[in-house]
Amino acid sequence: MGNLTTQLGRLLTVALGGLFLAAGGSFAEDAGNLYNTNFDINAGLKYFERQCSRCHGFDAKGNDETGAPDLTGRLARASSEVGLFNIIRTGIAGTAMLPVAADLPDSQVWQLVAYIGSLSTDPANIDLPGSVASGTSLFTSKADCNSCHMVNGQGGRLGPDLSRVGERRSPEELLSDMLNPHIDVAPRWWTMRVTDSDGAVREGLRMNEDSFSLRIMDEELNLWSYPKNQIESFERVEASTMPSYTQTLSDSEIDDLVAYLFSLRKEN
Ligand code: HEC
Ligand code: HEC
Incomplete structure (x- = not known):
């Protein structure tokens, strides 16, 4: 497998590392970031410009003079949201990377996490092997x-x-x-295999289902509706058709x- 699979493996390893960190007590729980709407990303950006850009740069791409690294790609010290949260909350001991103000609410730290996360999913910052x-x-x-x-x-x-x-x-x-x-596979994409009262079998995507009827769409995009009491049997296939x-x-x-x-x- 190509590059990406290796990256996947690496991601998994560091995600586990992140969980390990989270077990350490006063750190954030691994519930994921609840502050990740566009509003939050924007609030994170504003805070970043005020408090972080003087070292990391306005574009967050780092600065050789201050030694503050590029935050737009894969981070060396954190690969989970929780790991990132903890770096911002506690700083990196023995470096210029100080913790944020102790009275800064967790919600604002999460907004910073959301902002930094948005940088790494910006396609301009990601170097993918494919064309x-x-x-x-x-x-x-x-x-x-x-x-x-x-x-x-x-x-x-x-x-x-x-x-x-x-x-x-x-x-x-x-x-x-x-x-x-x-x-x-989301239920919207499950397949139904219906055998009607004449024994004819038809398969299609499950479009609608309630107590009384069933509607499916076959490969040619034809819709078929069945009153459930006229069906011999039906079977849900929860696999993808892909x-x-x-x-x-x-x-x-x-x-x-x-x-x-x-x-x-x-x-x-
Ligand atoms: C005074 C300069 C300075 C300021 C201000 C600063 N940083 Fe840093 N930051 C650094 C340095 C230097 C490092 C690298 C520390 C090391 O790993 O040796 C760093 C590292 C980091 C890392 C880890 C990067 C990685 O690759 O793992 C993150 C994340 C980070 N900073 C986020 C922030 C955020 C968010 C703010 C604003 C709240 C901020 N920094 C403010 C200097 C700064
Ligand atoms: C026979 C129909 C079919 C073909 C052919 C097909 N897909 Fe799909 N694909 C689906 C269905 C149905 C789903 C939704 C169920 C699932 O998650 O697998 C899906 C899901 C996906 C998703 C996830 C989308 C999302 O919103 O989460 C991606 C990405 C995708 N397909 C890419 C591709 C690519 C690339 C190809 C060609 C190499 C392809 N598919 C060929 C039917 C197909």
Whole structure:
């Protein structure tokens, strides 16, 4: 597997390290950051400009003179939100990196965490191994992803619209979406296998289901409605209809698709 898989492994290791840190008492609990809306990111940015930029720079890309590192990529000392929170809260002993004011509320520290986190998901700050251009063409040619997925109004309806997937999924998650599509499939994408009272079997995405009826959409996008009392049996398949691409695409093709998907955002 390419670069990304190694990164995944590394991420896992450090995430565990983060948990370990969190077990240490007065540190933040690993409940994740609850202050991560656009409002919070913006508040974090304002605080950063006032208190942190003189060492880390207004663009947070670091400053050789102060020795304050670039905060826009992978951090050397923290790879989880909790780890980052703890650095900001307690500083780094023996360095110029001092703790924030003791009376600064945790919510504001989390806003800083949200702001720094937003920098590392900015595609301009992430160096992915794949090529966006190759990924773009693979998507609609060899890999045929567009038969199920829509991007900017073009493509199929048998999977989620991916026009802005880069905003909600990290490169690691996008990679996992392609290699292990059956993990965590939302009910919206479950398949129903229905046998009607004549014994005919039909499969499709589960569009609607209540106590009395069931509606599915087959591969040709036809909708089928069944009153439940006229169905012989039905079966929910909680797996994805998306195949895994481990066998059919090469590592570098998968990297290209990850780079393309990650570039899909509102601005485009
Ligand atoms: C007086 C200069 C100074 C100020 C002000 C400062 N820092 Fe730092 N910061 C540093 C230095 C120097 C380091 C590197 C310490 C080391 O690892 O040797 C650092 C390290 C860090 C790290 C760890 C980076 C990594 O790669 O792991 C984070 C995160 C960080 N600072 C965030 C902040 C935030 C947020 C603020 C504002 C609340 C801030 N810093 C204010 C000097 C500063
Ligand atoms: C047969 C239809 C089908 C094909 C072909 C297909 N997908 Fe999917 N894809 C789905 C469905 C259904 C889901 C939602 C269920 C799930 O999470 O697997 C999905 C989910 C995803 C997601 C997660 C989206 C999100 O919002 O979380 C990504 C990313 C993705 N697909 C990328 C691709 C790429 C890249 C290709 C081509 C290499 C591809 N898919 C081919 C049906 C398909």
